[in-house]
Amino acid sequence: MAPEHTDTIGPDLTRGIGIADLPDGNKLVGHCGDAQVLLVRRGVEIFAVDAHCTHYNGPLVDGLVTGDTVRCPWHHACFDLRTGDALRAPAFKPLACWSVEQRDGEIFVVGKRKRAELSSRKDLVEAMPEKIVIVGGGAAGFAAAERLRREQYPGSIVMLSDDEAPPVDRPNLSKDFLSGKAPEDWLPLRRESYYSKNQIDLRLGTQAVRIDPRTREIVLADGGSIPYDRLLLATGAEPVRLTIPGADQSNVHTLRSLADCRAIIERATTARRVVVLGASFIGLEVAAALRYRGIEVHVVAPDKQPLGRILGPQMGDFIRSLHEKKGVVFHLEEIASSISGSDVNLRSGGTLAADFVVAGIGVRPRTTLAETAGLTIDRGVVVNSFLETSGPGIFAAGDIARWPDPYGGENIRVEHWVVAERQGQTAALNMIGRSEKFAAVPFFWSQHYDVRINYVGHADRWDEIVVEGDIAARDCLLRFKSDGRVLAAASIARDIENLMIEVAMEHEMAAC
Numbered sequence: 378m379a380p381e382h383t384d385t386i387g388p389d390l391t392r393g394i395g396i397a398d399l400p401d402g403n404k405l406v407g408h409c410g411d412a413q414v415l416l417v418r419r420g421v422e423i424f425a426v427d428a429h430c431t432h433y434n435g436p437l438v439d440g441l442v443t444g445d446t447v448r449c450p451w452h453h454a455c456f457d458l459r460t461g462d463a464l465r466a467p468a469f470k471p472l473a474c475w476s477v478e479q480r481d482g483e484i485f486v487v488g489k490r491k492r493a494e495l496s497s498r499k500d501l502v503e504a505m506p507e508k509i510v511i512v513g514g515g516a517a518g519f520a521a522a523e524r525l526r527r528e529q530y531p532g533s534i535v536m537l538s539d540d541e542a543p544p545v546d547r548p549n550l551s552k553d554f555l556s557g558k559a560p561e562d563w564l565p566l567r568r569e570s571y572y573s574k575n576q577i578d579l580r581l582g583t584q585a586v587r588i589d590p591r592t593r594e595i596v597l598a599d600g601g602s603i604p605y606d607r608l609l610l611a612t613g614a615e616p617v618r619l620t621i622p623g624a625d626q627s628n629v630h631t632l633r634s635l636a637d638c639r640a641i642i643e644r645a646t647t648a649r650r651v652v653v654l655g656a657s658f659i660g661l662e663v664a665a666a667l668r669y670r671g672i673e674v675h676v677v678a679p680d681k682q683p684l685g686r687i688l689g690p691q692m693g694d695f696i697r698s699l700h701e702k703k704g705v706v707f708h709l710e711e712i713a714s715s716i717s718g719s720d721v722n723l724r725s726g727g728t729l730a731a732d733f734v735v736a737g738i739g740v741r742p743r744t745t746l747a748e749t750a751g752l753t754i755d756r757g758v759v760v761n762s763f764l765e766t767s768g769p770g771i772f773a774a775g776d777i778a779r780w781p782d783p784y785g786g787e788n789i790r791v792e793h794w795v796v797a798e799r800q801g802q803t804a805a806l807n808m809i810g811r812s813e814k815f816a817a818v819p820f821f822w823s824q825h826y827d828v829r830i831n832y833v834g835h836a837d838r839w840d841e842i843v844v845e846g847d848i849a850a851r852d853c854l855l856r857f858k859s860d861g862r863v864l865a866a867a868s869i870a871r872d873i874e875n876l877m878i879e880v881a882m883e884h885e886m887a888a889c
């Protein structure tokens with residue numbers, strides 16, 4: 378759960394503003410009492426909705442309006458301006474909508490509208506499955522369950538998770554929560570009561586070990602079994618484990634779950650030095666969070682530049698210098714060969730002292746369950762554009778799914794929070810017979826100190842990076858191109874351009 382937004386800015390909209398102050402196509406923020414309200418004008422229509430995204434309170438006035446929707450500049454959530462509905466993750470909760478009156482050349486916001494008047498729910502189809510089982514209590518699993526209930530799916534939903542914690546805001550585990558800036562009550566995606574109230578049978582600490590596609594049953598580690606009509610596999614990924622001598626020491630950590638994060642925080646309360654293995658997104662976010670806690674951080678990684686393989690050399694150099702200015706010491710083109718007590722021994726012969734070690738050397742999709750069911754696997758669970766696996770009635774979403782990306786024309790698998798959630802939403806619709814293709818442009822963000830990098834699209838390889846702006850000044854847009862076509866873009870402080878590239882990619886896909 379995100380922090381409440383408290384400041385009120387802009388004109389008092391209950392007293393009215395001149396229509397001329399809101400030219401066609403524009404938006405502005407004002408307030409009605411304590412509530413911040415966004416006004417958007419499209420021709421003769423004027424929409425009034427909450428001014429902040431329900432995900433992390435991003436300022437929607439800095440977002441992008443397309444059609445009757447507004448997209449958040451920070452993490453690309455999208456809302457319906459007519460109904461306030463959260464159309465796309467990472468937001469789930471709707472925006473409040475306000476009634477607007479126009480008289481004597483002025484616009485007045487006259488009061489909040491009731492949610493019931495606004496519902497845009499589509500009619501349910503006839504042949505509804507009775508039992509849906511979701512394996513995974515993470516981004517994709519949660520988003521699927523939430524979507525099913527939002528669509529008024531009347532059947533049973535069982536959500537299995539081998540984690541002890543309910544679905545949490547996993548990206549926060551390497552950012553504000555780890556650095557100590559966010560309290561733990563920000564982490565749950567919903568309070569516990571949400572699941573019982575919505576009849577989502579969330580079973581924590583429950584591992585699914587086998588699928589029997591013939592009898593349509595999930596077999597649990599405790600020997601029990603659960604029947605399904607439709608099954609969603611959303612088992613995510615797990616950290617690649619170190620295999621060097623000493624990797625099994627208790628002071629060597631990985632970070633995936635809330636429990637992992639709590640263990641690192643506990644170490645951090647007494648530690649003075651940490652060695653982070655791997656200059657991955659997670660490794661570097663951990664480095665930033667631990668610097669915030671005043672811990673000396675050394676990063677050991679085989680790469681020439683941190684994140685250069687994904688963001689290119691220019692951004693890689695910037696990220697390196699950003700972290701170095703904050704005191705992180707890099708040991709690049711280097712790997713750890715063993716860990717012995719508090720010594721991390723390097724291949725080159727050196728040794729780094731560390732009170733603890735965090736390995737951020739990548740993740741691998743958790744495909745074992747899918748493999749036991751004989752589903753088609755190709756470095757992930759292969760799904761079609763409806764997110765159906767090769768097994769009847771079995772869908773997959775999130776970090777495990779390899780899907781046909783209509784923009785790039787290849788089957789891809791990514792490890793992005795928003796993609797996992799959106800796939801969960803699409804799979805939910807398809808499990809109840811909607812036939813909706815998953816065609817969202819991939820999006821992720823990463824936070825390093827006060828620098829947020831937004832990345833849209835997908836580029837495994839490119840032949841050119843076109844840089845606009847100034848990376849060092851933290852105001853830039855990088856376009857990753859192949860044969861002149863933009864495959865992806867990364868930006869700092871250029872949120873609108875990033876959103877516009879997302880929209881352009883969507884238009885290009887729709888035209889195909």
Ligand SMILES: Cc1cc2nc3c(=O)[nH]c(=O)nc-3n(C[C@H](O)[C@H](O)[C@H](O)COP(=O)(O)OP(=O)(O)OC[C@H]3O[C@@H](n4cnc5c(N)ncnc54)[C@H](O)[C@@H]3O)c2cc1C
Nearest residue numbers: 513514515516517539548585613775776792793794797821
């Ligand atoms: C620390 C951290 C920071 C991140 N930061 C960002 C970020 O800033 N931006 C971004 O875009 N992405 C980020 N990510 C990646 C993002 O969190 C993942 O892409 C996303 O969580 C994938 O969602 P998922 O539902 O596929 O898997 P998960 O969220 O991992 O959920 C999988 C669930 O399945 C359960 N499970 C697995 N196997 C079984 C089984 N056999 N039986 C029962 N339950 C099972 C697991 O316990 C878990 O609950 C981050 C990841 C981590 C770990």
